[in-house]
Structures are given as C-alpha cells and as structure tokens.
Amino acid sequence: xxxxxxxxxxxxxxxxxxxxxxxxxxxxxxxxxxxxxxxxxxxxxxxxxxxxxxxxxxxxxxxxxxxxxxxxxxxxxxxxxxxxxxxxxxxxxxxxxxxxxxxxxxxxxxxxxxxxxxxxxxxxxxxxxxxxxxxxxxxxxxxxxxxxxxxxxxxxxxxxxxxxxxxx
Amino acid sequence: xxxxxxxxxxxxxxxxxxxxxxxxxxxxxxxxxxxxxxxxxxxxxxxxxxxxxxxxxxxxxxxxxxxxxxxxxxxxxxxxxxxxxxxxxxxxxxxxxxxxxxxxxxxxxxxxxxxxxxxxxxxxxxxxxxxxxxxxxxxxxxxxxxxxxxxxxxxxxxxxxxxxxxxxxxxxxxxxxxxxxxxxxxxxxxxxxxxxxxxxxxxxxxxxxxxxxxxxxxxxxxxxxxxxxxxxxxxxxxxxxxxxxxxxxxxxxxxxxxxxxxxxxxxxxxxxxxxxxxxxxxxxxxxxxxxxxxxxxxxxxxxxxxxxxxxxxxxxxxxxxxxxxxxxxxxxxxx
Ligand SMILES: Cc1cc2nc3c(=O)[nH]c(=O)nc-3n(C[C@H](O)[C@H](O)[C@H](O)COP(=O)(O)OP(=O)(O)OC[C@H]3O[C@@H](n4cnc5c(N)ncnc54)[C@H](O)[C@@H]3O)c2cc1C
Ligand code: SF4
Ligand code: FES
Ligand code: FES
Numbered sequence: 001x002x003x004x005x006x007x008x009x010x011x012x013x014x015x016x017x018x019x020x021x022x023x024x025x026x027x028x029x030x031x032x033x034x035x036x037x038x039x040x041x042x043x044x045x046x047x048x049x050x051x052x053x054x055x056x057x058x059x060x061x062x063x064x065x066x067x068x069x070x071x072x073x074x075x076x077x078x079x080x081x082x083x084x085x086x087x088x089x090x091x092x093x094x095x096x097x098x099x100x101x102x103x104x105x106x107x108x109x110x111x112x113x114x115x116x117x118x119x120x121x122x123x124x125x126x127x128x129x130x131x132x133x134x135x136x137x138x139x140x141x142x143x144x145x146x147x148x149x150x151x152x153x154x155x156x157x158x159x160x161x162x163x164x165x166x167x168x
Numbered sequence: 169x170x171x172x173x174x175x176x177x178x179x180x181x182x183x184x185x186x187x188x189x190x191x192x193x194x195x196x197x198x199x200x201x202x203x204x205x206x207x208x209x210x211x212x213x214x215x216x217x218x219x220x221x222x223x224x225x226x227x228x229x230x231x232x233x234x235x236x237x238x239x240x241x242x243x244x245x246x247x248x249x250x251x252x253x254x255x256x257x258x259x260x261x262x263x264x265x266x267x268x269x270x271x272x273x274x275x276x277x278x279x280x281x282x283x284x285x286x287x288x289x290x291x292x293x294x295x296x297x298x299x300x301x302x303x304x305x306x307x308x309x310x311x312x313x314x315x316x317x318x319x320x321x322x323x324x325x326x327x328x329x330x331x332x333x334x335x336x337x338x339x340x341x342x343x344x345x346x347x348x349x350x351x352x353x354x355x356x357x358x359x360x361x362x363x364x365x366x367x368x369x370x371x372x373x374x375x376x377x378x379x380x381x382x383x384x385x386x387x388x389x390x391x392x393x394x395x396x397x398x399x400x401x402x403x404x405x406x407x408x409x410x411x412x413x414x415x416x417x418x419x420x421x422x423x424x425x426x427x428x429x430x431x432x433x434x435x436x437x438x439x440x441x442x443x444x445x446x447x448x449x450x451x452x453x454x455x456x457x458x459x460x461x462x463x464x465x466x467x468x469x470x471x472x473x474x475x476x477x478x479x480x481x482x483x484x485x486x487x488x489x490x491x492x493x494x495x496x497x498x499x500x501x502x503x
Contacts (some may be wrong), residue, residue: 008174025213028200048201049268061241061270067200068271071174072193072215115267122266130498136401139264139468 008071014039015083017051023100029053030065033080041081041110045139052138055111055118056080064137081110084117092155093117100151104142112138116152125156169203176215178387184346184374186214192376193217194237194276197268202281206290207297216275221378224248233342236275236377240330241266243274253382254494255391259333261497262395265402275377277305278331278341278357281319281368282324283404284313295321296365303365311470312406315478316462317432322365323468326358326433327404333393335426335434336410339382345375350454354380358433387412387424389492395428396477400500405429407478409485413444420444420490427461430478437461449490458482 007022014037023032030047033039033056045053047066054065057079074146093113097101103109115138119125124134131149140148177183183192191210193199194217202208221237224246232248243249244260264272286292286304293302305313305323313323331354339354358369371377390413397403408428414421424443426434440460447453458479467475484502488495493503 006173022329024171026169042372047204049197052265052267055267062267063271064197064267067195067197067268069174069196069200070187071191071218119266124266129500133401133498133500134266137267 010071011075012070012073013075013077015078015080015086025069025071027070028066029056029058029063029068029070029073029078031077032070033065034095039080039082043107043110045107045111048138051108051111052115053108053111055114055138057114057118060118060121062115078112081114084113091117092149092158093120096151096154096158100147100154101144102147102151103140103144108138108140108142108144112140112148116148116155119152120155120159125152128153169200170206170209172203172210173212174215175212176218177373178218180219180344180376180378183214183216183219183376184344185213186374187479188373190214193237194273196263196276197272198276198280202288205288206286207281209485213478221275222273223485226414232382233439234274234380234382236278236379237273240264240272240274240277241268241269244269245376252385253333253337255387255410256330256337256382258391258393258494258497259329259395259408261331262393262405262408262478273386274330277328278334278377278380279369279371280328283327285309287324294370296324296361297414299364299366305468307469309470310468311473312404313427313468313471314430314432315467315471315474316427316430316435317360318468319361319363320430321363322361322432324361324365324432325429326368327428328433328434329395329405329408329428331358332405332408332426332428332434333462334380334382335436336412336424337382338424339380341377342379343371343375344378344382345372347372349378351381355434355436359392361432373462386414387489389494390415390489392488392494393497394481394488394495394502396481407474407481409481411485411489413486415490418448420447420449423489425457425461425486427478427482430462430465430474432455435461437463438481449486454483454486455479457486476489 010023011020043053045051049067189211193215221235223235225233244257292304314325336356395408405428410426413423
C-alpha cells in the first residue's frame with residue numbers, strides 16, 4: 001500500500017467527455033486540466049485557495065481546483081470555462097462580462113465567470129452586497145469588481161425577465 | 169508537493185489502523201495547502217471520503233448530529249441548522265469563501281492548523297511545526313497572534329470560525345479510534361500550547377472524528393456571530409465573538425460566549441458566563457463580562473490592539489444578542 005511510486009486510477013467526466021488515466025496522487029485537478037489536458041482556460045494564481053482564479057464546477061458546485069487532488073473525486077462531473085460554450089456560442093454570463101466591461105487583464109476572468117455561474121444557481125443574488133459577499137473568494141487585482149457585479153446583475157435581470165415572460 | 173501514497177479506506181476500522189506517518193484527507197483545503205508549503209510531509213494519505221459520515225440527523229433528545237464529512241456549505245444551508253442553530257450557520261458563512269466551504273468538511277474544520285505566518289514558513293523556527301526550534305512569533309511580527317492561553321513555546325491562534333460557534337453551543341465531538349469510541353466536549357477538544365504546541369487537540373494517533381453533536385437549541389433569536397477582520401470578507405478573524413442568550417421577561421437566564429482570534433483555542437470562561445445569569449442586559453454588566461473574559465490577557469509586540477478591540481466586540485455582540493438582532497454576514501454594517 002505504501003509504494004510511493006504507485007499511480008492511482010483517475011476517471012472523470014470533464015466538459016462532457018470521459019477522461020481516464022493513472023495519475024500520481026499529488027496531481028491537483030488544476031494541474032491535470034492545464035498540464036495534461038491542455039484546458040488552459042482555468043488559471044493558476046496563488047495555487048493556495050486564496051485567489052479563485054482556478055475555480056471550476058465539480059458536480060455542479062464551485063470549487064478551487066488547486067486544492068483538490070484529481071484522484072480524490074472519482075467519476076465526478078467537472079465543468080471548466082471551456083465547457084460553458086460548447087458550440088462556440090457564449091454563455092450569457094460570458095456575454096455579460098464583455099458588455100459590462102468586467103475585466104481588464106482577464107487573468108481572474110475564467111474563475112470569476114465560473115464562480116458567477118454557480119452563484120446564480122445558489123441564488124445569492126438579491127442585492128449588490130450579497131453578490132459581493134458571495135463572490136469574495138475571487139480576487140481581481142485589476143479591481144474590476146464594480147463591472148463584475150454589474151455583469152452578474154445584468155444576467156439576474158435577464159433571467160427574471162425571461163421568467164416573467166414565461167409566466168405571462 | 170513531495171510524493172506520497174494514497175488510499176481510500178472502505179471502513180472506519182481500516183482507516184483507524186492506517187500506517188504511521190499517515191494523514192487523513194477530508195476536503196483537503198488545509199492539508200493540501202500545507203503539503204504544498206512543505207509544512208505537512210505525510211508518507212501516506214488516507215482519503216476518508218468513502219466512509220459516509222456526511223449526514224445531518226435529528227437526535228432523539230431534540231439535538232442534531234453533524235457528520236464529520238458533511239461540507240461546511242451543506243451544514244450551513246441545512247434547514248435544521250439554519251432554523252435552529254443560526255449562530256452556527258452564521259459563523260460558518262463568516263469563514264473562508266463559497267468555493268472553500270463547498271469542499272471543507274466539519275471534521276477538517278475542527279482539525280485545521282493555525283495560520284501563524286511562521287508556522288507556514290519551513291525556513292523559520294517554529295515549535296508547533298518543528299518541536300524545539302523556538303517560536304519566531306514571540307517578539308516577531310505577531311499582530312494576528314493570540315493574547316490568551318499562550319505559552320513561552322507558542323502564541324498562535326486557532327483560526328476556525330465554526331469552532332467558536334460550536335464552543336458557544338457546547339457541542340460534543342464523537343471520535344472512533346484503534347482503542348474504540350469516545351465523546352469529548354468541544355471546549356475540551358482543542359489544547360492550550362503549553363510545552364507541547366505541536367499537539368493542537370486531544371486526537372490520538374489513528375483517531376477519526378465521526379460526528380459533532382449539538383444539544384437542543386435554546387437561544388431563539390438571541391444570538392450573534394460578530395467577526396472583525398482586516399477586510400470585509402474572506403479573511404481570518406482578528407477578534408470574533410459567538411454569543412447565545414436565553415432571555416425570559418427581560419432577564420438573562422443563561423448565556424454562552426466563545427471568542428475567536430484572541431485565544432490559542434476557542435476562548436470560553438464559565439465564570440464570565442455565570443455573571444450573566446438572572447440579570448437584565450446593561451452596560452455595566454456587559455463591561456464586567458468582557459473584563460472577566462479577557463482576564464489574564466498578555467499581548468506581545470504587535471497585538472496589543474486586540475486588548476482594546478476585544479471588549480468592544482464582546483459588548484457589541486452582547487447587545488446584538490440581547491436585542492435579538494444578530495450580525496448579518498451579508499450586509500457588514502455593525503449595528
Ligand atoms: C484561503 C483560505 C481561507 C480560509 N478562511 C477561513 C476563515 O476565514 N475561517 C475559517 O474558519 N476557516 C478558514 N479557512 C480554513 C478552512 O475552513 C479549512 O481549511 C477547512 O475547514 C478544513 O476542512 P477540510 O475538510 O478541507 O480539511 P482537510 O484539509 O482535509 O484536513 C485538515 C486536517 O484535519 C484532519 N482531518 C480531517 N478530517 C478529519 C476527521 N474526520 N478526523 C480526524 N482528522 C481529520 C486532516 O488529517 C488534516 O490534518 C480558510 C482556508 C483557506 C484555504
Ligand atoms: S506562535 Fe506557535 S505556530 Fe507561530 S511560530 Fe510560534 S510556535 Fe510556531
Ligand atoms: S489558484 Fe486556486 S485559488 Fe488561487
Ligand atoms: S481583470 Fe485583471 S485580475 Fe481581474
């Protein structure tokens with residue numbers, strides 16, 4: 001059991017595709033995505049859970065992929081920024097980030113967008129304060145925070161319009 | 169990260185009997201961070217996640233049992249926690265970030281290590297990380313360190329928010345180990361550093377936290393978790409207070425108080441809680457309670473501000489709890 005060289009079977013559904021390989025247990029989900037699968041949309045900032053640049057969805061929930069061992073989430077469904085627009089059509093949150101000028105350098109943006117998509121599903125979007133609090137795990141060193149909150153509010157408003165539209 | 173071997177025990181018994189130099193992995197938000205920093209160097213990592221233990225169940229006595237592997241996010245959002253133990257939900261939501269809470273578990277939260285900067289830096293002396301090397305924080309940069317429960321060997325705080333609320337709620341920690349099962353009151357779970365700061369708590373080798381029990385709820389709306397930190401969100405406490413009061417006809421029947429950010433463990437003083445009994449809320453009473461809670465506090469080079477901040481946090485939190493207007497973790501205005 002304590003054979004240090006032993007790789008561990010890893011099987012994941014990443015953006016709808018099955019990935020299976022034997023991996024050293026020390027490989028994080030972030031390093032798997034970037035270094036072995038060329039899914040470089042997910043960024044490495046701090047590598048310590050502090051910045052949110054590496055945010056992806058695991059089983060629909062947002063997590064920091066730099067602190068997750070790839071072998072520790074067997075058969076999980078993983079969604080990265082690449083998986084948001086499978087047919088090349090932007091996700092409404094991606095479109096809103098462009099329209100609201102919600103980034104400058106763009107390094108934090110994939111993580112912000114993945115976090116924002118999860119936030120919408122969680123429903124913590126009743127006020128700007130609530131959005132800011134529940135987006136606090138994503139830092140933006142360019143300080144695009146106002147634009148980011150604007151973008152999220154824009155998508156919330158769209159969704160509300162669509163719902164009222166359906167009801168009418 | 170150094171290389172290590174990995175297993176996923178299928179039973180508690182198998183996990184308890186893991187080899188020496190094993191670390192248990194739950195959410196990994198603390199362990200993997202520390203392994204990357206070369207502070208933790210396990211030869212083997214035993215992943216607990218196949219052991220179940222993620223349920224939240226009502227108990228026959230009206231209390232609640234929180235599974236050790238339930239995530240912090242699922243615990244805070246659980247209807248029975250949110251309805252009956254809003255103090256606990258509030259403290260959990262005051263900690264870390266949504267992404268971390270989605271992964272972090274209750275057992276991991278209990279066993280997380282200190283955030284002392286020197287502990288995180290393997291090049292610096294630190295008795296907690298490398299016994300006998302000395303304490304770099306004493307006389308060093310220690311603005312965030314503890315003022316209560318310290319020793320010559322270590323002045324690091326225990327950083328959890330959740331555990332401060334658990335201490336105020338008088339929770340019980342359930343353990344299973346090679347020698348069987350036992351239950352320990354949360355207030356006795358974490359240790360003072362004394363001469364052995366490398367032992368954060370009473371966990372024995374191979375022992376696993378299986379669940380945490382909450383006694384039946386009794387505070388109604390009279391609770392609060394007030395956390396002061398360097399920014400409005402996503403930062404560890406400089407000072408925090410978890411308070412629950414049972415109030416009848418304007419008189420405090422009993423009160424429970426635990427402090428975070430100031431002690432080497434969640435800080436409770438039964439004699440301070442006893443002062444509250446049978447009295448109506450008043451400025452002089454709350455001042456006395458704060459003074460009693462902080463009795464014996466010893467600041468070091470940079471952290472004397474905690475001595476001035478802590479009484480204000482305690483008194484304000486006592487007023488919030490008396491009024492039944494708990495601190496909102498969304499709107500950060502302190503009322
Ligand atoms: C950027 C950042 C910010 C944070 N901010 C805060 C904050 O503001 N407030 C706060 O309270 N916390 C904060 N945290 C800490 C966070 O709450 C902890 O990392 C988390 O609760 C640990 O849980 P885990 O399941 O991930 O533990 P793991 O990392 O898996 O384990 C931590 C330790 O506990 C042991 N362990 C785990 N489960 C068990 C068990 N069942 N029995 C015995 N031992 C066990 C492990 O062996 C390990 O030693 C922050 C963390 C990060 C990375
Ligand atoms: S305070 Fe404790 S953890 Fe920090 S350097 Fe000193 S011994 Fe280490
Ligand atoms: S890279 Fe994961 S949180 Fe910064
Ligand atoms: S846009 Fe540059 S860090 Fe956010």
